[in-house]
Structures are given as structure tokens and as C-alpha cells.
Amino acid sequence: MACPLSCYCGLMCRCGCIPSPEVPSMTSGGSLARDTHRSHTVYILLLGAAETGKSTIMRQMKIIDSGGMSPASLRSYTRHVLDNVLTCVTRLIAAVHEAAVPWGTPEAAHAAHTLAVVTPTDWGLLDDDVKPALLPQDHAHLMRVLWEDTAAQECWLRANEFNLPDSTAYYLSATERLAQQPYLPTQEDVLQLRIPTRAATVYDFHDRNWTFRITDVGGQRGERRRWLRLFDEVNAIIFLAALSEYDQTWSQEEEDGMNRLELSLQLFRETLNYPGFSKTSMILFLNKTDVLQKKINRSDLSKYFPDYTGPRGDARSATDYIRNRFVTFAKTRDNFFSHETCATDTNKTRFVFAAVRESILWDNIRLFMDPFQT
Numbered sequence: 001m002a003c004p005l006s007c008y009c010g011l012m013c014r015c016g017c018i019p020s021p022e023v024p025s026m027t028s029g030g031s032l033a034r035d036t037h038r039s040h041t042v043y044i045l046l047l048g049a050a051e052t053g054k055s056t057i058m059r060q061m062k063i064i065d066s067g068g069m070s071p072a073s074l075r076s077y078t079r080h081v082l083d084n085v086l087t088c089v090t091r092l093i094a095a096v097h098e099a100a101v102p103w104g105t106p107e108a109a110h111a112a113h114t115l116a117v118v119t120p121t122d123w124g125l126l127d128d129d130v131k132p133a134l135l136p137q138d139h140a141h142l143m144r145v146l147w148e149d150t151a152a153q154e155c156w157l158r159a160n161e162f163n164l165p166d167s168t169a170y171y172l173s174a175t176e177r178l179a180q181q182p183y184l185p186t187q188e189d190v191l192q193l194r195i196p197t198r199a200a201t202v203y204d205f206h207d208r209n210w211t212f213r214i215t216d217v218g219g220q221r222g223e224r225r226r227w228l229r230l231f232d233e234v235n236a237i238i239f240l241a242a243l244s245e246y247d248q249t250w251s252q253e254e255e256d257g258m259n260r261l262e263l264s265l266q267l268f269r270e271t272l273n274y275p276g277f278s279k280t281s282m283i284l285f286l287n288k289t290d291v292l293q294k295k296i297n298r299s300d301l302s303k304y305f306p307d308y309t310g311p312r313g314d315a316r317s318a319t320d321y322i323r324n325r326f327v328t329f330a331k332t333r334d335n336f337f338s339h340e341t342c343a344t345d346t347n348k349t350r351f352v353f354a355a356v357r358e359s360i361l362w363d364n365i366r367l368f369m370d371p372f373q374t
């Protein structure tokens with residue numbers, strides 16, 4: 001039998017078909033056969049709580065699909081990178097102040113004093129600033145002094161208490177490189193960016209005769225109200241949760257001090273139970289494997305999830321426990337897959353995408369082959 005989808009599964013040899021280069025004839029019944037355009041487009045939604053890595057995954061998809069970011073595209077992120085650096089250092093100084101940890105040296109105290117009053121305009125970061133966005137060399141040096149100080153390191157180890165951005169260590173270790181002129185952001189600089197999503201963004205990428213239309217939405221509480229209107233015509237949902245969020249809480253205003261992993265579990269369960277999603281492929285990305293690996297030794301999972309009985313400091317056991325918590329809600333589904341991901345790692349993500357494309361197409365092949373399913 002020649003594969004009716006001409007053919008992705010021929011590559012994977014999952015249905016035993018003969019790979020065919022022909023475009024399928026979609027004239028018989030079934031929802032996918034009703035509309036030729038729709039038959040070739042797979043609609044994918046990226047869902048999950050804020051800061052779980054949806055937009056980072058989207059950026060990776062674009063990088064992998066296009067073979068890398070152009071210099072012009074990288075340059076367009078300069079202000080964002082420097083803005084993130086300023087946010088990281090400002091929040092770190094505030095954390096040291098809140099924790100009442102004394103600075104280790106007078107130089108670090110002086111650096112904190114100077115940097116605490118830097119404004120975005122000082123670095124040319126506002127849209128209407130006439131001067132170019134750049135990180136002054138003396139500020140870069142002060143940030144290095146501050147970052148290497150014992151007080152900053154102590155608060156960084158307690159990052160969950162102060163909600164410090166995940167990219168704090170990355171940016172504050174690189175300030176002297178970022179201050180070199182001319183500065184062109186690297187892809188890694190861009191992948192570490194935190195820009196909260198306020199409006200849905202859509203990206204199409206193509207594989208054989210299929211178009212994958214991926215929509216990235218905001219995960220903050222206010223943004224989640226907009227999810228509903230995107231729920232029609234979805235073939236697959238990639239739901240992101242951060243493995244590292246088990247010891248973090250949302251701020252009082254956002255989610256009433258709720259544990260972040262508990263919120264992700266709740267959103268996942270609600271998404272699975274949404275009427276009309278029973279035939280939708282569900283793919284869970286357990287993201288931020290690297291952050292989990294770094295924090296698991298000093299932050300005991302059982303302190304936040306007392307029913308975790310695995311060994312302390314063991315990333316593998318912690319991951320398995322967290323995965324099981326999600327899988328419990330999806331037990332009855334045969335169109336559910338999960339992957340462990342590190343969205344900032346291009347090579348690892350490339351492999352995950354290949355597997356995800358296959359599983360999504362396989363679900364759609366079955367849908368096409370059985371005209372009575374809708």
C-alpha cells in the first residue's frame with residue numbers, strides 16, 4: 001500500500017508503506033479530506049504557564065528551520081539583551097538588599113551603589129533614545145565585581161526565593177563581552193532572552209507537503225484568557241512545564257503565591273479536559289533540564305512535594321516523579337507523548353523536533369485513514 005500522505009512515515013517505516021512522492025488524493029470523507037488546504041496544514045499550539053520556555057522553543061524552531069539567525073536579525077535583539085542584563089543586575093541587587101546579606105567587599109558594595117541607580121536611558125535602551133544601545137565598559141566591570149561577590153552568589157543560590165531570572169548567571173558572567181564594541185548578539189544571547197509574550201505569534205515551517213503552523217501565546221494569567229479563542233482547529237498541543245519550577249512560587253498578585261509546578265499541573269489537567277481536545281495530539285515538554293540539574297543538589301524536591309520519596313539530589317528520579325505527576329492526567333490517551341527538553345540547546349532540540357513532527361503526523365495519518373473520526 002502506498003502511503004496516502006506521500007509520505008513522512010515511509011522515512012520512519014512505521015506503517016510499512018511504500019514511500020510515494022505523490023500528493024495524496026483527498027476526495028473521500030473525513031474531516032481532513034474536506035478541505036485541501038487544511039489537509040496539508042497541521043495546527044500546533046504552544047501552551048503552558050509563563051516562563052516555561054514557549055517562546056524560546058519557538059525561537060529554536062525558527063533557528064533550526066532557517067539554518068540560523070541572520071546578522072540583521074541578531075542585531076535587532078541588542079536592546080532586548082542589554083535590557084535583560086539591566087533587569088538581572090537590578091533584581092540581584094534588590095535580592096541582596098531583601099536578604100540583608102552584607103556585601104563581601106567594599107568594592108562590591110560600591111558597585112551595587114552605582115549600578116542601583118542606572119536607568120534604561122543611561123544605556124540607550126528606550127525606543128525614543130537617540131543614542132545607540134550600548135553597555136558602558138565601566139558598568140560591565142562593576143557588574144563583574146558584583147557578580148563575583150559572596151553576597152550575590154549566596155542570593156543566586158537562593159534564586160527561587162527572589163524569583164531571579166534563569167538567565168542571570170549567563171548574562172552577568174558575560175558583561176565584558178557584551179560591552180565590547182561593536183556588539184552583535186550571539187544566538188545563545190538571544191535564546192537566553194526573557195521577553196514576556198503579549199500577543200500570539202505564528203510561524204509556519206514546511207516539511208514535505210505539510211505546513212506546520214505553530215502559535216506561541218503568553219502564559220501569564222492575563223494572557224491565558226486569550227487561549228480559548230485559539231482552541232478551534234488545533235491538531236496538536238505542545239504543553240510546556242519547567243522541571244526546575246518545583247521550588248518557585250508565583251507572586252501574590254499573579255497567582256496568590258501558588259507553587260509554579262502545581263500551577264503547571266493544574267493548567268495541563270484543564271487543557272486535557274477541554275471539550276474537543278480528546279483527538280488532539282498532546283505533547284508535553286518537560287523543559288529546563290539543565291536548570292533542574294544545577295539546582296537539585298541544593299533544593300530538595302520533597303520539601304515542596306512531600307510525596308516524593310526518591311533519593312535527594314537525583315535529577316533522574318526528580319524528573320521521573322514530575323513526569324508521572326503529569327502522565328497521571330493523560331493515562332487514558334493514546335495520543336500523548338512527553339519529552340525532556342532544554343530549549344536553549346539547539347542540538348538537543350533538533351532531535352526532539354524530529355520526533356515531535358513524526359508523532360504529530362502519525363496522529364494525522366490515522367485521522368485521515370479513518371474517515372469516521374473527527
Ligand SMILES: Nc1nc2c(ncn2[C@@H]2O[C@H](COP(=O)(O)OP(=O)(O)OP(=O)(O)O)[C@@H](O)[C@H]2O)c(=O)[nH]1
Nearest residue numbers: 050051052053054055056192193197219288342343
Ligand atoms: N537555562 C534554560 N533557560 C531556559 C530554558 N527554556 C527557557 N529558558 C529561559 O527561560 C526564560 C523564559 O522563557 P520564555 O520562552 O520567555 O517563556 P514563555 O513560556 O514564553 O513565557 P511567557 O511568554 O510569559 O508565557 C528565558 O530567559 C529563556 O531563555 C531552558 O531549557 N534552559
Ligand SMILES: [Mg+2]
Nearest residue numbers: 054055196197
Ligand atoms: Mg513567551
